[in-house]
Amino acid sequence: MIELSHIVKRFGDKLAVDDVSFAVGEGEIVGFLGPNGAGKTTTLSILTGYLSATSGTAKIGGVDILEHPAEAKRQIGFLPEYAPLYLDMTVEEYLGFVYELKGVKLPRAAHLCEIAAVARVEDVYRRVIKNLSKGYRQRVGIAAALVGNPKILVFDEPTVGLDPAQIVEIRNLIRTLGRDHTIILSTHILSEVQAVCDRIVVIDGGKILADKSTAEFVEITQAPTRLNLRIEGEQADVLRFLRSFNGVKSAEALARAEEGVYTYFVQTAEGKDIRRDLFFALAEHDFPVLGMEALGMSVEDIFLRLVGGDDNRKEVR
Amino acid sequence: MGAIYRRELRAYFISPVGYVFVGVFLCLAGAFFALSTLYSGTTSLSSYFTYVLMSFVVLIPLLTMRLFSEERKSRTEQLLLTSPVSLWGMVMAKFFAAFTLFGATLLVSCLNFLFIKGEYGAINVPVMLAQLLGVLLCGAAFCALGIFLSSLTENQLIAALTSIGAIVAMLGLGFITSGIENTALRVTLKWFSVSDRFYTFSYGLFDFVSLFYYVSIAFVFLFLTVRVLEKRRWA
Structure with a gap:
């Protein structure tokens, strides 16, 4: 047509x-x-x-x-x-x-x-x-x-x-x-x-x-690459744990949500859904997960994923 | 093409522009007529038509200023340019819409001439027709000019002001040229003087050369308008 x-x-x-x-x-x-x-x-x-x-x-x-x-x-x-x-x-x-x-x-x-x-x-x-x-x-x-x-x-x-x-x-x-x-x-x-x-x-x-x-x-x-988490526990310990977790690319603390509870922003490795594993692992280590939100992909993320990372994208441009 | 023509004609009377044009034109024509014939005690219409010609400086831009500029500003030109109408079709439709309203009003203003009959003697009808034709042709050329200037901008005011300037220039050229000593320059400029051509008509002469002159001027500006639209597509 x-x-x-x-x-x-x-x-x-x-x-x-x-x-x-x-x-x-x-x-x-x-x-x-x-x-x-x-x-x-x-x-x-x-x-x-x-x-x-x-x-x-x-x-x-x-x-x-x-x-x-x-x-x-x-x-x-x-x-x-x-x-x-x-x-x-x-x-x-x-x-x-x-x-x-x-x-x-x-x-x-x-x-x-x-x-x-x-x-x-x-x-x-x-x-x-x-x-x-x-x-x-x-x-x-x-x-x-x-x-x-x-x-x-x-x-x-x-x-x-x-x-x-x-x-x-x-x-x-x-x-x-x-x-x-x-x-x-x-x-x-x-x-x-x-x-x-x-x-x-x-x-x-x-x-x-x-x-x-x-x-x-x-x-x-589909697989979410960015998670917003709300976890109870000492901030430094939680961060250390998140960063060492297999499949997490980066993690940072965002803000204090309530007494002893902080929000974290986690970026995961490409193409792997770690939400369940992460949930159970955190529970095992006595860090209760009070909230988990998979952030939708922005158009920019999709482009990154389609062309495989920042460097490639620049080349494409 | 017919659709655009009808829409433009209707658009004149949806907005006040059409009414203002007709009203002002008829008022001025009436006043000019009274001054130049009735009060002057003559049946010669040549000074009347000259005044009418001068009034085009303001009146014609009123008709043409929005024809393309508004279309561009409100982005409705996208509708026209993606419809199966050719650029020439669009331009001619708009030109004829403006020319129709102008011509119709001019013809209505001729009802003034009925006042002369019986009171002061008769009008020389063939001369009057030649003069009328001259005014109509001149108006057509100015309409085309106004349309061209309207296609250059999306601002109606700028379209109107540049049209006023251009019409003043074309009408005034005749006065300026008489003072120029260089013959070549004078003749060249005189060639562009719209009012000079009009005088052959105002003497009651039906002049094919002048007719051809006005039609070419109108054609050139309409052609340029088409080129402007075409160029924007390639910009």
Whole structure:
């Protein structure tokens, strides 16, 4: 459906996208994961024809976006990072405008009503967009992307700036849409791609670092590497014990939590889950564990893990 | 293209801009008309149309300032640029939206001429039509110029001010050139003087060269606008 090959994009001296290639098959939901400034938006902009690549080609359904822009663009529904809404229009007028802009041939009223129902904007259909909440605006943006029933949907950071309830709603909506669309979704939130996508493409510094199915990805990233512990006992003794424990890379005391109880931050060796062993060992040595929290991985940790440590990462960059 | 044209025309009347333009244009036209014909006791419209031309300095930028700058600022240009509409389609749609409102208001302002009939004698209709055509063409060129300047910035105020400056320059060039002694320079600058071309129309001459001149000026600025949009894509 989508084929990017050797895309390079320079902004002056800055290399924003560096030789990015990947393909997305029909019906896939692909997550495009990377920290801020990784090149996600630039790549998606090239894919949707908003920007042109310095070199490389982007094909949509076999059609090159530069050679036949109209035909390629017709197959894509795009929701940019900031939904491109005309604030002075009502939702109805706006969707009507997008309908005409895209030159859609479907029966107008029925099609727009259907979209409004899917994107759940019926309640605000006749209201002026200016007066809508951020969550509703985002849904209007999604509705606009759906106009004309494009086979491919591209969402750039669709949940940024929404409250938790709205985030869940938008994710559910995207998952529903995934049943009969090919979707590319960019985000810097790991849990988001895990919740929604079949496949994850990781990008940083303009380069693709990994391209794996979500299941594979979860396997790599599952074992927690950072623990927050709350342990009762003499601080120095506990620290000495933690540091000598097999599988612990580093340990440090953070703060005193209660009388005789301290919190510790422990980093474990790669790919090994030591939580159970550590728990029993501490109990054996009479250091009661009053709390243990496995810290989720940040996107940065995942990159570290994917490229195997700081040094490699620098090289990659 | 039709979608953008209709949206722009409607947008003029969703915001106050369209009303302000029509209102101010008609007021000024009425005042100019009263001063230059009724109070001057003449049926010649050439000074009236010259005044109207001068008023474009403020009026045309009002129409064109937001056409691209606002689109860029509110990021709605992303919608347009990722839709299956060509850049030329976008630019022409916006140009014709501005030109339609301008032309329609100009035609409505011609109702003033009805006052002349019977009171002071008749208007020379063919001359009036030539003058009207001249004003329309000149307005088209200024609209294209304003659109071009609007595509360069995301700030409406800057778009408006630069347009005002550029229109003043194009109108004023005729006055400046007469004082220049170097013939080559004078002729060259005179070539860019929009008002000079207008005078052939104001004498009631239908001049194909001037017609072609105005159409080329409009075309050049619209072409430059397309290039600006195209370039941004490659930036």
